Amino acid sequence: MSSSPALMPDDPAVVLPTFAEVEAAAKRLRGLAVRTPLLESPALNDRVGGRILLKAETLQRTGSFKFRGAYNRISQIPEAARPAGVVAFSSGNHAQGVAAAAALLGLPATIIMPADAPAMKLANTRAYGAEVVPYERDSASREALAMEIAERRGATIVRPFDDAGVIAGQGTCGLEIAEQAAALDARLDALLVCCGGGGLTAGCALAMAARSPGTAVYPVEPEDFDDTRRSLAGGERVSNAEGGQSFCDALLSPTPGHLTFAINRRHTAGGLAVSDAEVAEAMAFAYRTLKLVIEPGGAVALAAVLANRLETRGKTIAVVLSGGNVDPQTYAEILAGRPGPV
Amino acid sequence: MSSSPALMPDDPAVVLPTFAEVEAAAKRLRGLAVRTPLLESPALNDRVGGRILLKAETLQRTGSFKFRGAYNRISQIPEAARPAGVVAFSSGNHAQGVAAAAALLGLPATIIMPADAPAMKLANTRAYGAEVVPYERDSASREALAMEIAERRGATIVRPFDDAGVIAGQGTCGLEIAEQAAALDARLDALLVCCGGGGLTAGCALAMAARSPGTAVYPVEPEDFDDTRRSLAGGERVSNAEGGQSFCDALLSPTPGHLTFAINRRHTAGGLAVSDAEVAEAMAFAYRTLKLVIEPGGAVALAAVLANRLETRGKTIAVVLSGGNVDPQTYAEILAGRPGPV
Numbered sequence: 001m002s003s004s005p006a007l008m009p010d011d012p013a014v015v016l017p018t019f020a021e022v023e024a025a026a027k028r029l030r031g032l033a034v035r036t037p038l039l040e041s042p043a044l045n046d047r048v049g050g051r052i053l054l055k056a057e058t059l060q061r062t063g064s065f066k067f068r069g070a071y072n073r074i075s076q077i078p079e080a081a082r083p084a085g086v087v088a089f090s091s092g093n094h095a096q097g098v099a100a101a102a103a104l105l106g107l108p109a110t111i112i113m114p115a116d117a118p119a120m121k122l123a124n125t126r127a128y129g130a131e132v133v134p135y136e137r138d139s140a141s142r143e144a145l146a147m148e149i150a151e152r153r154g155a156t157i158v159r160p161f162d163d164a165g166v167i168a169g170q171g172t173c174g175l176e177i178a179e180q181a182a183a184l185d186a187r188l189d190a191l192l193v194c195c196g197g198g199g200l201t202a203g204c205a206l207a208m209a210a211r212s213p214g215t216a217v218y219p220v221e222p223e224d225f226d227d228t229r230r231s232l233a234g235g236e237r238v239s240n241a242e243g244g245q246s247f248c249d250a251l252l253s254p255t256p257g258h259l260t261f262a263i264n265r266r267h268t269a270g271g272l273a274v275s276d277a278e279v280a281e282a283m284a285f286a287y288r289t290l291k292l293v294i295e296p297g298g299a300v301a302l303a304a305v306l307a308n309r310l311e312t313r314g315k316t317i318a319v320v321l322s323g324g325n326v327d328p329q330t331y332a333e334i335l336a337g338r339p340g341p342v
Numbered sequence: 343m344s345s346s347p348a349l350m351p352d353d354p355a356v357v358l359p360t361f362a363e364v365e366a367a368a369k370r371l372r373g374l375a376v377r378t379p380l381l382e383s384p385a386l387n388d389r390v391g392g393r394i395l396l397k398a399e400t401l402q403r404t405g406s407f408k409f410r411g412a413y414n415r416i417s418q419i420p421e422a423a424r425p426a427g428v429v430a431f432s433s434g435n436h437a438q439g440v441a442a443a444a445a446l447l448g449l450p451a452t453i454i455m456p457a458d459a460p461a462m463k464l465a466n467t468r469a470y471g472a473e474v475v476p477y478e479r480d481s482a483s484r485e486a487l488a489m490e491i492a493e494r495r496g497a498t499i500v501r502p503f504d505d506a507g508v509i510a511g512q513g514t515c516g517l518e519i520a521e522q523a524a525a526l527d528a529r530l531d532a533l534l535v536c537c538g539g540g541g542l543t544a545g546c547a548l549a550m551a552a553r554s555p556g557t558a559v560y561p562v563e564p565e566d567f568d569d570t571r572r573s574l575a576g577g578e579r580v581s582n583a584e585g586g587q588s589f590c591d592a593l594l595s596p597t598p599g600h601l602t603f604a605i606n607r608r609h610t611a612g613g614l615a616v617s618d619a620e621v622a623e624a625m626a627f628a629y630r631t632l633k634l635v636i637e638p639g640g641a642v643a644l645a646a647v648l649a650n651r652l653e654t655r656g657k658t659i660a661v662v663l664s665g666g667n668v669d670p671q672t673y674a675e676i677l678a679g680r681p682g683p684v
Contacts, residue, residue: 335674
């Protein structure tokens with residue numbers, strides 16, 4: 001993406017998505033995306049001494065929030081460009097979101113995925129009818145591969161986060177949180193969002209700025225992949241160091257997006273980070289007490305609450321559970337206290 | 343219970359709980375029981391060709407519906423009898439419901455539980471502050487043991503299902519289903535309820551008869567423990583044969599209750615039964631696709647839908663997911679396709 005001049009951060013031609021586009025996305029998604037519940041657990045509230053409202057995007061179509069952005073983006077592809085289909089690169093959840101959205105809209109989809117992505121994510125993406133092109137994580141750029149395929153076929157690239165349509169779609173998650181919290185008469189002190197490239201955070205931050213401006217929005221990342229936290233702290237986009245490790249396979253993007261960072265620096269309160277051990281404990285808590293299946297990358301925001309990364313006592317905090325696509329064997333190992341690499 | 347003349351089925355003095363008592367229970371439980379969501383999964387709907395609405399009692403306080411009946415019953419114990427506390431016998435979910443309700447109301451609780459109950463159920467019951475008295479499943483009657491303790495201490499017995507207050511409390515689950523379905527403009531053709539002694543079925547059947555009389559209510563049981571199905575078919579209470587096997591530890595009661603059967607014979611459409619293999623497949627489907635943790639006994643109603651025990655095509659069917667308290671090792675074995683005895 002950094003090779004595309006239209007996406008340079010200081011380019012005055014860059015138009016960031018607005019809250020109006022989040023609202024337009026909500027209309028497009030009506031009846032198609034699941035309006036996921038905002039759950040509350042007395043046991044969790046008791047444990048942290050506050051009121052925690054859990055936005056269960058694990059219950060979204062395809063098992064993660066990614067369907068929202070993918071559908072919003074793909075549904076806006078002009079009629080003439082549809083037969084050539086879409087191309088996406090993704091660690092797995094965006095892959096499923098794109099595959100499912102393309103299937104609903106009748107477009108062919110090609111998805112470039114890491115060969116070592118969780119088996120469930122590979123299988124589900126294929127089950128939605130997409131062609132999966134595996135690549136080695138450490139080899140040539142997946143973006144270059146996507147470009148090449150897109151040019152050859154005339155297909156449209158659906159980026160995982162640095163795209164206005166995708167960000168606006170993810171923002172419908174935040175819009176629902178604001179509406180659902182209001183229906184509960186709950187004033188949100190904070191919203192914690194699982195963060196990879198920052199698309200969900202940016203979309204939710206747009207929604208909160210418009211509908212719940214008193215809410216502090218925090219992206220939450222794995223410790224070795226806290227590029228958004230450090231970028232927010234320093235005021236400019238920085239990348240993760242090489243060689244970092246995390247089993248949060250959904251959150252391993254190296255650098256904040258141009259669009260996402262431009263939004264997140266304006267509309268978030270700074271980043272938080274958690275260790276894999278804290279994520280594993282959050283997943284086990286969710287299993288034991290909440291009875292919800294959460295994948296590693298989907299549990300980082302909950303982990304931040306359980307590990308006291310911010311004050312919870314007396315506060316009302318919304319937490320996005322962003323995905324639940326975890327292979328059974330990995331899950332069993334995590335529940336048994338043996339989290340390994342995915 | 344069969345030794346208590348006041349509970350004989352033909353005794354004209356027996357007063358069955360009514361829908362008004364379900365409504366009164368709903369008032370008592372307001373703000374204490376979780377109003378669990380009625381979930382919908384496009385993937386599940388696609389699979390069965392109908393509209394399935396999932397009442398996720400797995401998300402209830404204590405991880406099962408049992409808190410509803412326990413709290414409703416215990417909150418009606420007269421002031422003078424409260425200090426002596428409550429006694430219950432339970433395979434584990436009623437144990438947790440009674441322990442949590444007693445703790446909220448400040449009563450001491452003693453629970454008689456099978457020594458081989460799932461470790462999570464034993465640990466949680468103790469964590470709510472209850473005294474747990476283990477007994478061997480095949481040994482002397484747990485009811486006699488409960489009676490003995492109750493008499494010695496002056497404590498109140500909280501029966502797991504054959505009690506008007508307990509049935510009315512469980513009925514609040516059905517009342518919520520009726521209200522939530524109405525809010526979705528969904529006309530329920532059927533409601534499937536996981537069934538052990540029949541308390542949840544009876545409570546829900548009372549609610550449906552009053553609020554959604556066109557809905558056919560079906561209790562669902564494990565094949566070897568289909569006493570309610572056979573009792574409904576024959577018109578009188580019959581017991582399960584000795585030696586039956588199921589890993590649905592929550593649903594192993596031998597005979598329908600007096601009160602529950604009297605209600606269920608009037609207000610249900612007959613029983614359904616599923617095999618343990620079908621239950622294991624339903625639990626794996628819930629993990630993979632719904633991202634919900636369901637215990638064996640909590641998955642029988644979903645199993646009936648997935649195994650085509652009734653017509654789903656074009657129908658709108660509510661399904662209770664009644665509990666999610668399953669030990670991690672058991673769960674891992676079930677997801678791996680090796681369901682063993684609990």
